[in-house]
Structures are given as structure tokens and as C-alpha cells.
């Protein structure tokens with residue numbers, strides 16, 4: 546239960562849903578937890594709740610809008626300046642958007658928040674993770690990636706926007722990114738894995754038209770946030786997965802992802818495009 550003492554874990558989207566449960570359980574295991582949220586009010590409410598539930602004062606809150614590349618850079622700078630190490634990065638914040646929205650950088654919102662955010666934050670924190678090895682990167686993806694493709698001809702879906710297609714593309718991007726990252730990190734002591742949490746009754750899709758309505762309808766049949774968060778908590782903390790990298794998990798077990806997610810040419814093309822869009826190139 547206390548196997549995370551001395552470790553520093555960063556969890557994005559930590560004020561709600563599965564991110565909040567993940568932050569709380571890692572704090573209960575003794576970790577120093579950096580919670581990332583975009584709203585000070587919601588972030589502080591969750592911070593108080595988690596400090597009380599975990600009886601730990603090693604939980605801190607950082608604010609960032611993870612759909613903004615500048616805000617992600619500020620967040621990474623703050624982490625580098627204030628924490629001597631980073632043992633676990635849980636990329637969890639995400640969403641689905643009923644209507645096409647555009648981020649401050651002019652990017653389609655689902656792609657910016659669900660993929661470019663994971664890509665940029667991870668790359669900016671990579672040196673710190675490597676210096677803290679053994680370290681872990683956990684990317685929350687989804688089974689919604691099945692049947693999706695990367696629209697290289699219209700990555701921002703400006704010509705034809707469908708919310709579920711945009712979401713599927715972003716979640717496929719999470720898995721392609723995880724596999725490519727794991728290949729690049731081989732031998733570094735830093736692992737990267739992705740996961741599907743299950744269908745979970747969180748705030749996901751709330752207020753997002755048709756998807757929100759569907760989610761409301763099936764809510765009684767979904768997992769609780771506590772149940773849904775278990776695979777990401779397992780990947781972040783369990784000795785069972787020490788050294789395991791480049792896998793996609795569901796229910797705490799490695800499972801197959803879609804055929805295209807294993808296509809290294811697609812993964813490399815997406816990596817290069819992501820470097821250009823985030824200014825890392």
C-alpha cells in the first residue's frame with residue numbers, strides 16, 4: 546500500500562473522474578502527487594478532498610489549460626523548476642466535443658487536447674523522467690480507437706467534422722504515440738503504456754449533445770470512476786508491470802489494439818506532424 550513513498554507522480558485532469566481517483570489513490574500509497582487542472586475552483590476543491598482522504602500533505606495543484614501549447618510549456622517549466630524528479634506521468638485529461646471547436650493555437654480541440662497535449666507534455670518532461678528512471682508514462686486511451694484512422698489529409702477535420710470520429714482519431718493517436726515512444730525509450734528505464742479504462746460514469750461527454758445524451762442513458766450500466774481508474778493506477782504503481790513497455794492494457798491485462806495502431810510508418814508520420822504542430826521540431 547505504501548509502495549509509492551518517495552515517488553513523484555503527475556496526473557492531468559486530476560480534479561474529476563478517473564484522474565481524481567488516480568491522484569487520490571497514488572497519494573494514499575504515499576506518493577507526492579502533482580495534480581493538474583485548468584480551473585482553480587475545481588482544482589482546489591479536489592485538492593482539499595484528496596488531502597483529506599489520503600491524510601497526506603504531499604499533494605499539490607498546478608493549473609494549466611492543456612489544449613494550449615503555451616500553457617503546457619509553462620506547466621512543464623514549473624515542474625522542472627520545482628521538482629527534482631518525476632517518476633510517473635499519467636496523461637489522463639481529455640474530452641469529446643459535439644461541435645467542432647478550435648484551440649487558442651487554431652487546432653481542432655479534440656486533437657489538441659487529447660493528443661498534442663499528451664505528446665508535448667511528455668516530450669517536455671522526458672529528460673526529468675529519464676533522470677528519475679525507472680520511471681513510467683501512462684497514457685489513457687480508449688477502445689474508441691478501434692475503426693478510427695489518422696486523417697493526414699485533414700488532421701484538423703476542417704472539411705468534415707464528426708465528434709466521434711475526431712475522438713477516435715485522437716485515441717488512436719494516443720496508442721500510436723505510446724508505441725512509438727516506447728520504441729524510442731528502449732533501454733532508457735522509462736516505460737510507456739496505454740490503456741482503455743472501460744465505459745465509466747464520469748463527467749465525460751457531459752453537455753456534449755448527442756454523445757452526452759447517450760452517456761446519460763447508459764450511465765447505470767457503466768463502471769464507477771473508482772473501478773474505471775484501476776488500470777491506470779495499476780500501470781502507474783504496480784511492481785507487476787515494472788519494465789513492461791509499449792503495451793495497451795484493459796482490465797489490468799495487456800490486450801491487442803487495432804491493426805493500424807501497430808503501423809510504424811503511420812506512427813512515425815504522426816510523430817513528425819506532432820513535432821511540427823507543437824513546435825518541438
Ligand SMILES: NC(=O)c1ccc[n+]([C@@H]2O[C@H](COP(=O)([O-])OP(=O)(O)OC[C@H]3O[C@@H](n4cnc5c(N)ncnc54)[C@H](OP(=O)(O)O)[C@@H]3O)[C@@H](O)[C@H]2O)c1
Pocket residue numbers: 557558559560561562563564581582583584587609610611612613637638639640658685686687688741742743744745746747748749750
Ligand atoms: N469515461 C469513459 O467512459 C472513458 C472511456 C474511455 C476513455 N476515457 C478517457 O479517460 C480520460 C479521463 O476522462 P474521464 O472519463 O475521467 O472524464 P472527466 O470526468 O470529464 O474528466 C476529464 C478531466 O480532464 C480535464 N480537462 C478537460 N479539458 C481540459 C483542458 N483544456 N485543460 C486541462 N484539463 C482539462 C477536466 O477538467 P474540467 O473539470 O475542468 O473539465 C477533467 O479533470 C480521458 O482521456 C478520456 O478520453 C474515458
